[in-house]
Amino acid sequence: MAEPANPDAGVGGLVRVRVDLGYDGTDFAGWARQPDQRTVQGVLEDVVRRHPPGAGAPRSLVVAGRTDAGVHARGQVAHLDTPPLPTEDRPPLADLDRLRGRWNRMLPRDVRVHRLSVAPDGFDARFSALRRRYSYRVADPLALADPLRRRDTLWHARALDVDGMSRAALALLGEHDFAAFCRRREGATTVRTLIRLDWSRDSDGVAVATIEADAFCHNMVRALMGALLAVGDGRRDQGWPAEVLTAATRLPDVHVVAAHGLSLDEVTYPDVDALAVRAEQTRRLRRLTR
Amino acid sequence: MAEPANPDAGVGGLVRVRVDLGYDGTDFAGWARQPDQRTVQGVLEDVVRRHPPGAGAPRSLVVAGRTDAGVHARGQVAHLDTPPLPTEDRPPLADLDRLRGRWNRMLPRDVRVHRLSVAPDGFDARFSALRRRYSYRVADPLALADPLRRRDTLWHARALDVDGMSRAALALLGEHDFAAFCRRREGATTVRTLIRLDWSRDSDGVAVATIEADAFCHNMVRALMGALLAVGDGRRDQGWPAEVLTAATRLPDVHVVAAHGLSLDEVTYPDVDALAVRAEQTRRLRRLTR
Numbered sequence: 001m002a003e004p005a006n007p008d009a010g011v012g013g014l015v016r017v018r019v020d021l022g023y024d025g026t027d028f029a030g031w032a033r034q035p036d037q038r039t040v041q042g043v044l045e046d047v048v049r050r051h052p053p054g055a056g057a058p059r060s061l062v063v064a065g066r067t068d069a070g071v072h073a074r075g076q077v078a079h080l081d082t083p084p085l086p087t088e089d090r091p092p093l094a095d096l097d098r099l100r101g102r103w104n105r106m107l108p109r110d111v112r113v114h115r116l117s118v119a120p121d122g123f124d125a126r127f128s129a130l131r132r133r134y135s136y137r138v139a140d141p142l143a144l145a146d147p148l149r150r151r152d153t154l155w156h157a158r159a160l161d162v163d164g165m166s167r168a169a170l171a172l173l174g175e176h177d178f179a180a181f182c183r184r185r186e187g188a189t190t191v192r193t194l195i196r197l198d199w200s201r202d203s204d205g206v207a208v209a210t211i212e213a214d215a216f217c218h219n220m221v222r223a224l225m226g227a228l229l230a231v232g233d234g235r236r237d238q239g240w241p242a243e244v245l246t247a248a249t250r251l252p253d254v255h256v257v258a259a260h261g262l263s264l265d266e267v268t269y270p271d272v273d274a275l276a277v278r279a280e281q282t283r284r285l286r287r288l289t290r
Numbered sequence: 291m292a293e294p295a296n297p298d299a300g301v302g303g304l305v306r307v308r309v310d311l312g313y314d315g316t317d318f319a320g321w322a323r324q325p326d327q328r329t330v331q332g333v334l335e336d337v338v339r340r341h342p343p344g345a346g347a348p349r350s351l352v353v354a355g356r357t358d359a360g361v362h363a364r365g366q367v368a369h370l371d372t373p374p375l376p377t378e379d380r381p382p383l384a385d386l387d388r389l390r391g392r393w394n395r396m397l398p399r400d401v402r403v404h405r406l407s408v409a410p411d412g413f414d415a416r417f418s419a420l421r422r423r424y425s426y427r428v429a430d431p432l433a434l435a436d437p438l439r440r441r442d443t444l445w446h447a448r449a450l451d452v453d454g455m456s457r458a459a460l461a462l463l464g465e466h467d468f469a470a471f472c473r474r475r476e477g478a479t480t481v482r483t484l485i486r487l488d489w490s491r492d493s494d495g496v497a498v499a500t501i502e503a504d505a506f507c508h509n510m511v512r513a514l515m516g517a518l519l520a521v522g523d524g525r526r527d528q529g530w531p532a533e534v535l536t537a538a539t540r541l542p543d544v545h546v547v548a549a550h551g552l553s554l555d556e557v558t559y560p561d562v563d564a565l566a567v568r569a570e571q572t573r574r575l576r577r578l579t580r
Binding site for chain 2: 022023024072074104109110111112114144145146147148150151152263
């Protein structure tokens with residue numbers, strides 16, 4: 001047997017493969033496999049099972065961000081663990097780029113695998129991620145409503161004050177309990193570190209929010225967007241999102257905006273040396289806080 | 291009766307309304323109305339007929355660029371002539387922006403009207419246009435194939451030399467007989483002035499061509515793209531597109547590329563004073579050369 005490229009990957013000398021991908025979430029019931037639903041994980045695992053990277057069936061995909069129905073991804077990251085082939089047959093993970101081509105030819109056009117690579121030691125798509133970055137696109141009356149972008153852009157009937165939304169967002173930055181913006185899950189922490197949240201207009205005048213955090217709890221990005229849009233179109237004043245945050249319980253008047261404006265654009269991982277340490281830290285933290 | 295805002299518009303004191311619009315061409319059989327086909331003109335005229343800008347039915351839409359099936363538009367321009375209402379009822383063209391809102395609520399989401407305005411004297415969407423600018427998007431293996439942009443981006447299997455394509459295009463600039471790149475139409479001139487044709491990569495690495503001319507004959511943009519892609523991926527050398535141009539007859543080995551990478555991005559008109567002169571020049575020129 002070949003030496004496993006990733007000794008941390010688990011039992012049986014499995015090799016861990018990192019999968020970088022993007023998808024148009026419009027026609028998917030989200031990332032996570034569900035019976036009788038078209039999901040990104042389901043579509044991708046069907047192709048992986050027919051063309052596995054190694055000998056034998058790989059395990060389930062583990063993903064950095066479990067996107068909801070209708071949410072898109074430009075920079076999603078997943079991993080899978082697979083038994084390698086014996087070296088005497090061919091290299092353990094022969095020509096991952098050719099395999100990627102084969103997968104893309106079999107995949108529907110609303111999913112693309114951008115890259116396949118052998119993951120470095122200690123890499124875990126979910127637990128070693130340092131940060132997730134999302135964008136949210138809104139075309140208001142000041143922007144060009146481009147029909148070609150209607151699947152990833154919310155059309156908002158009232159004009160938005162983009163600078164006002166960025167100023168209102170400043171009070172949300174840093175480590176806070178985001179319970180007011182999260183769907184409650186028994187026993188799970190809602191403390192997160194919001195690293196970046198600001199708005200700008202692109203060349204079509206479309207208002208684009210950039211949102212980055214160590215991680216997000218469920219509905220958090222879309223609830224933050226709902227609170228800021230209320231500021232941007234004048235229904236609420238600039239201090240309101242910070243008041244909501246302080247309330248620390250889920251408020252019914254925070255609107256969770258439509259999924260289709262949202263895209264997971266980037267997942268950031270630490271340098272190779274720090275990977276295993278980061279994954280262990282994250283796992284321990286989640287255990288402690290449950 | 292109110293004074294017609296545009297005395298050049300034709301008989302009966304009609305008012306000419308300029309319509310700026312965009313569409314996702316994917317599900318349309320092109321711009322021009324055809325029986326039993328879903329066309330942009332057909333969809334738009336149905337809404338215009340139900341909510342005309344003035345009293346009575348407006349005439350047919352006249353468009354700057356009659357796009358083919360599958361071709362998109364971000365900056366299409368059309369006009370329509372409509373009888374105004376008597377001023378004693380309400381202003382002749384009351385609140386065109388509200389009318390635009392109503393049209394957009396009735397239109398399918400793959401067409402958006404960006405602006406309605408009373409056209410200046412002498413304006414003709416087709417004949418007074420000075421220039422049409424198109425873009426063509428190609429994602430090669432060096433680019434990120436974003437599933438969200440699959441409807442307006444050609445996925446090309448071979449890597450492209452973008453600078454090489456721009457250099458090859460230099461020899462095509464200026465006034466030439468583009469017969470080699472045009473579908474023949476009996477009696478019509480194929481002499482056009484190519485003002486701009488160059489390539490660059492956007493932030494995703496997608497190769498984007500910008501093509502501008504006084505006007506284009508049928509298939510011309512897509513045939514030019516086919517010739518340049520052959521240079522870009524190494525099937526032809528840089529001098530080949532200029533040789534094709536010189537041949538001056540339609541060559542079977544010039545590939546007309548797929549429609550869905552193409553979008554009409556902008557139509558440029560002269561200043562108000564020069565409008566009528568330009569329209570008359572164009573009409574005369576087309577008459578002379580037929």
